[in-house]
Amino acid sequence: MEFFDILDDIGEMIDMTIETMEDIANDVDALFQEIGDDIREEMEKETKKKTEETPVVHGLVRPAFVMGDMGENVMETAANVAKQYHGQAVEGWSQLHKADHIYIDRGLYSHHGLYLGNGQVMHYAEEHGRICIHKVSFCEFAEGNVVRKLDQVQSPVRYSPDEVIARAYGRYQEEEYDLLFNNCENFVRWCRFGGNDD
Numbered sequence: 267m268e269f270f271d272i273l274d275d276i277g278e279m280i281d282m283t284i285e286t287m288e289d290i291a292n293d294v295d296a297l298f299q300e301i302g303d304d305i306r307e308e309m310e311k312e313t314k315k316k317t318e319e320t321p322v323v324h325g326l327v328r329p330a331f332v333m334g335d336m337g338e339n340v341m342e343t344a345a346n347v348a349k350q351y352h353g354q355a356v357e358g359w360s361q362l363h364k365a366d367h368i369y370i371d372r373g374l375y376s377h378h379g380l381y382l383g384n385g386q387v388m389h390y391a392e393e394h395g396r397i398c399i400h401k402v403s404f405c406e407f408a409e410g411n412v413v414r415k416l417d418q419v420q421s422p423v424r425y426s427p428d429e430v431i432a433r434a435y436g437r438y439q440e441e442e443y444d445l446l447f448n449n450c451e452n453f454v455r456w457c458r459f460g461g462n463d464d
Contacts, residue, residue, distance in 0.1 A: 353414035359385045359404040365430035367421035367454050370411040378451040379407050380434050380458075388434050390443055390450040397443040399434075399453060423458040433457045 353369065356362060364383040369376045379389035379402075387407040393400045407413070423430065434457045442448055 353416040353420060356413050356415050362404075362415060363427065365423065365425075365427035365458065367416040367423075367458060368407070368413050369416065369451070370408060370413055372411070376451075378454045380430070380454045382431055382434070388438070390440075390448075390453045396441055398439050398441045399437050400439065421455060421458060424460065425458065430457050433460075 353367075356368070359381070362368065362381045364381065366381040367378065368381055368387065369378040377389070377391070379387040381404075382388055382401065385404045386401050387404055388399060388401050389407060390399050391397065391402075404413070425433065434453075437453070437457075
């Protein structure tokens with residue numbers, strides 16, 4: 267009889283432990299939800315404030331998420347995600363010039379590349395199971411999609427085409443991709459215009 271009482275006590279302790287763990291998990295989940303809501307609210311306030319201070323360029327309101335050296339690039343990426351501009355559609359690489367900023371629309375996001383000339387594009391994308399900066403043909407980059415070219419208002423350039431290409435090769439095979447701060451669009455804009463550290 268005593269043995270079964272001990273088993274019952276152990277069972278009750280296990281049930282209490284499981285309930286306590288579930289309560290802790292729920293509390294942690296609620297805490298993370300609250301923190302996430304606070305962060306989202308702060309970002310929305312900051313975005314609204316910066317947007318009010320930022321001019322409209324060709325109908326494009328540029329929300330200014332200025333964070334570190336990549337601030338300008340992040341600002342442009344935010345505008346891109348909002349899909350508030352479209353570049354000129356090109357039918358083939360013969361319509362492009364060296365150091366042009368090109369992109370394709372993939373629905374929820376767009377993918378950007380730097381035209382190197384001779385039908386070659388450098389971009390930040392997956393290659394052999396890793397995400398790195400590498401070269402592909404224009405057709406490989408397009409993947410059957412419409413390729414668009416951004417003009418110098420939409421993608422400013424302060425270097426000569428040869429300097430832009432040299433900057434791109436300086437980061438060739440880099441594997442430091444970051445969705446917000448070092449993505450395919452950031453890479454192209456950095457090659458063409460630089461960052462705060464240039």
